Amino acid sequence: MIHRIIAVASVGVLGYFVLMQLYLLTLALISAFALDKERMLERFGRIDDMLVSDVSPPVSIVLPAYNEEVGVVESVRSVAMISYPRFEIVVVNDGSNDGTLQKLIDTFNLVPVPLPFRANIPTAQVGQVYHSTRPVSITVVDKLNGGRADALNAGINVARFPYVMLTDADVLIDGKALVNAMRHVVEDRDRTVAVGGNIRPLNGCVVKFGHIVEANVPESFIERWQLLEYVRSFVAARPAWASFNGLPLVSGAFGIYLREAVVNVGGLTSGHMGEDMDLTMRIHRYYRSRGEPYRMVYAPSALVWTEVPSTRQVLRRQRIRWHRGLMTAAHDFRSSFFNPHHGAVGMISWPTMVLFEYLAPIIEMAGYLIVPIAIILGAVAWENALLMLALAFLAGAFTSLIALLLDERYGYFNRPLAALRLVLIVFVENFGLRQQTVWWRVRALIGGGSTHGWGDMQRRGVANLGKAS
Amino acid sequence: MDGLLPVITLLMATATLIAALTLVAVKLAHRIILVGRGVRSAIYIAALGEMIATKLLPSHMPRQWARDRLFHQAIIDYRRLLSGEDGEFVDELIKRSKVLPSLRRCIQPPWLNAIRLRAIGSYVELASQQEIPHLRSLLTDRNEFVRFHAAHGLGRLGDVASVPLILDLCVRVRAWEVAKLADSLPLFGREAVYPICRWIDLAWQSPNSTEQAVAEAARTLGLIGDLDAEMTLLELLESDRREWRIAAASALGRIGSDSSRFALLRALRNESWEVRARSVRALAYLADGSVAPIVSGLLSDSQWWVRQNAAETLGELPGGVVELTKALESEDHFAADAARNQLAELRLLPAGVSPRLSVETQ
Known part of the structure; x- marks a missing residue:
């Protein structure tokens, strides 16, 4: 009897992986079509006309900063150099203990101003507001520490324009990212409430004057693996979700929202570990429950480069935090699970997010335990178990390679050595790092490991990422 | 199951290996292509620069130049930069290189969309007055990109007769294409004011007219900023359609006459807040x-x-x-x-x- 149960469980684990890989391959296929359409518009859609148009909607760019002394100036400079007709930068200093605020004041000649604003979203107490009009309109809000979500809410309150771009102070934004993202708004102003962007690891890239001058595959194994993860998620999955208006997550590193939509749902949830997913899902629920037409789109050519963890300790904390965020969201939005009233989000993207993201570490971990037991008990022949394991890994590698092939249209990382490094990481990730990540995510589910509201990321500064550690 | 599993694993291993090799090959090919493009661009820029500087027309040019988009880009850049005698020489080079007939052929439907769109982008930049009939025929193409590129080409050449055709097209197409087509209208300049006003007058009566097409036409009148458009815009400001009133309010600010000022001041009491917001902003222009x-x-x-x-x-x-x-x-x-x-x-x-x-x- 036990033999049979274990044999069935082993086949069940295999079946789960086959189903997951089929789902990911389907997403990659749909993404290929969506990316083709996007590429066509980008190349032939005369998008640059928007740059000289006086009807391009203005955008407030909100950058929350907590102890970002090392990279904040470079980030603000990169944002200030964005090509777009009308935008303002709102930096929120969330009670930093280092010299973040002073560095901003000194570099941009900020002066204290009694800037009036309405606290549409409640936040921790705001102190002084600083302003400068050089090189562009920069407003710095100094407030008491309240976490990333609270800082973003304060920035949204101060933002003057109808669209807010929520991002981080440790990112470099591509010069054409905003115009490529806002194109979607211009095409359908009435329905577009959010636009997500394409995030890339900045580690290994050479940055000069706030711009990427050379995009490289990172040197270290951990950073390179994260590059692969970002490509899998942002190139092979999100375009597909967005094509049927089922985007379950607009990434926190680059998301443009209709300000009114964020205010209507009460802003970002302070203390939530996955505040970006929480906000996306609440906006979905808000519009679905009112039956108002809306769309959340994904702009793959809106590129943003962000610093990713370069040590296992920081990566572990980040992954635990992300998975806890997903866990909380899975609980909060359980009513969306297979809910036909929530459209494609309720019927496709949210259930698959829960099944293949939230539950994946449990099932994978169970597989690592059950299969050896099945072999010892003789319930499964070791040759078959080995083949099953090989099949699961090969299917994963195949999906990753398809994602990298789709990514080729952006033309990054095309040095011969970079190609080999990427292919190598596709296969090597299955031996050690993958299992470790599964363990971290299982720990997140059972409550182990400590995290901090701002992620405890040790910044090297965006300008220094291309240099050796 | 026992027999099937090794076969599936083998197939998956083969597929993965092929994907890996394809990725490496594609990346290498991509790099070679990029390097090749750089070299070709440099050759074209140098060769064209030499011809323009010495004013020597070659008896013939290599046929493949006319088909190469890098050559198109190089000659477009020279054409934008140069005027007067040098500009005329570039026009002669365009004729001599037979680039326009080559581009016309590439725009025709049997070609793939990517080739057609690449060609139309260069064609509208290089086209001369003789190409107007062909550009007009492209306004009815099945591909929306070809259509709005053609509209931009006609705008660049100042073919005012095609303004009503473009506006008629705006009524039939999706919202985003209307915005793209409307971008071409200011290129026609002041000559376009009369046909646009006349089209708005007719569209007003027509049940087929879409709100967006008329609003875009009104916005264009504002961008051109000619006093002759005032009467039409004043009527639109009094219309019962909110989108038209909003567009007319913005446009009137750029016209700047006394009648515009009075109309805008009246519009400050409009029941639509969008009309009030646009009207008050338009007053800044006065x-x-x-x-x-x-x-x-x-x-x-x-x-x-x-x-x-x-x-x-x-x-x-x-x-x-x-x-x-x-x-x-x-x-x-x-x-x-x-x-x-x-x-x-x-x-x-x-x-x-x-x-x-x-x-x-x-």
């Missing part, structure tokens, strides 16, 4: 200080955007700063906030004004 006290009244509007636009307009009007400073003392907190915000933006906030951060909710 630079008439006498309207500042009236604009100041809109600092107490119920809508944030109207108050914001009124404050911005006062910041630009002669005497507007005085009105903003007066509004600081207003009992209406919303008006005082809007004024304080704008004065802070202008760095004109009087000393001693309380640095209060307003925390009222809307």
Whole structure:
């Protein structure tokens, strides 16, 4: 009897992986079509006309900063150099203990101003507001520490324009990212409430004057693996979700929202570990429950480069935090699970997010335990178990390679050595790092490991990422 | 199952290996292509530069040049840069290189969309007056990119007769294409004002006219800024369609006559807040200080955007700063906030004004 149960469980684990890989391959296929359409518009859609148009909607760019002394100036400079007709930068200093605020004041000649604003979203107490009009309109809000979500809410309150771009102070934004993202708004102003962007690891890239001058595959194994993860998620999955208006997550590193939509749902949830997913899902629920037409789109050519963890300790904390965020969201939005009233989000993207993201570490971990037991008990022949394991890994590698092939249209990382490094990481990730990540995510589910509201990321500064550690 | 598993694994291993090799090959090919493009671009720029400098027309040019988009780009860049005698020489080079017949062939439907679109992009930049009939025929192409590129080409060549054709097209196509087509209309210049006004008059009667097409036409009239468009815009400002009133309000500000000013002042009482917001912003273009006290009244509007636009307009009007400073003392907190915000933006906030951060909710 036990033999049979274990044999069935082993086949069940295999079946789960086959189903997951089929789902990911389907997403990659749909993404290929969506990316083709996007590429066509980008190349032939005369998008640059928007740059000289006086009807391009203005955008407030909100950058929350907590102890970002090392990279904040470079980030603000990169944002200030964005090509777009009308935008303002709102930096929120969330009670930093280092010299973040002073560095901003000194570099941009900020002066204290009694800037009036309405606290549409409640936040921790705001102190002084600083302003400068050089090189562009920069407003710095100094407030008491309240976490990333609270800082973003304060920035949204101060933002003057109808669209807010929520991002981080440790990112470099591509010069054409905003115009490529806002194109979607211009095409359908009435329905577009959010636009997500394409995030890339900045580690290994050479940055000069706030711009990427050379995009490289990172040197270290951990950073390179994260590059692969970002490509899998942002190139092979999100375009597909967005094509049927089922985007379950607009990434926190680059998301443009209709300000009114964020205010209507009460802003970002302070203390939530996955505040970006929480906000996306609440906006979905808000519009679905009112039956108002809306769309959340994904702009793959809106590129943003962000610093990713370069040590296992920081990566572990980040992954635990992300998975806890997903866990909380899975609980909060359980009513969306297979809910036909929530459209494609309720019927496709949210259930698959829960099944293949939230539950994946449990099932994978169970597989690592059950299969050896099945072999010892003789319930499964070791040759078959080995083949099953090989099949699961090969299917994963195949999906990753398809994602990298789709990514080729952006033309990054095309040095011969970079190609080999990427292919190598596709296969090597299955031996050690993958299992470790599964363990971290299982720990997140059972409550182990400590995290901090701002992620405890040790910044090297965006300008220094291309240099050796 | 036992027999099937090794076969599936083997197939998956083969597929993965092929994908890996493809990826490496594609990346290498991509790099080689990029290097090749750089070399070809340099050759074209140098060769064309030499011909223009020496004014020597070659008896013939390599046939493959006419098909290479890098050559198209190089010659487009020279054409944009040069005028007068040099510009005429570039036109002669375009003729001699037979680039236009080659591009015309590539735009025809049997070719793949990527090739067609690449060709139309260069074609509209290089086309001369003789190409107008062909460009007009492309307005009915099945591909939307080809259509709006053709509209831009016609705009560049100033073919006013095609303005009604483009506006008719706006009625039949999706919203985003209307916006793209409308972008081409200001290129036609003042000559386009009469056909646009006439088209709006006819569209008004027609049940097929879409709100967006007329609104885009009105916006174009504003961008051209010709007094002849005033009557049409004044009528649109009085229409029962909100989108038309909004577009007309923006456009009238750029025309700047007395009638426009009176119409815009009347529109400040419009029931639609979008019309009020646009009208008050449009008044800034008139630079008439006498309207500042009236604009100041809109600092107490119920809508944030109207108050914001009124404050911005006062910041630009002669005497507007005085009105903003007066509004600081207003009992209406919303008006005082809007004024304080704008004065802070202008760095004109009087000393001693309380640095209060307003925390009222809307």
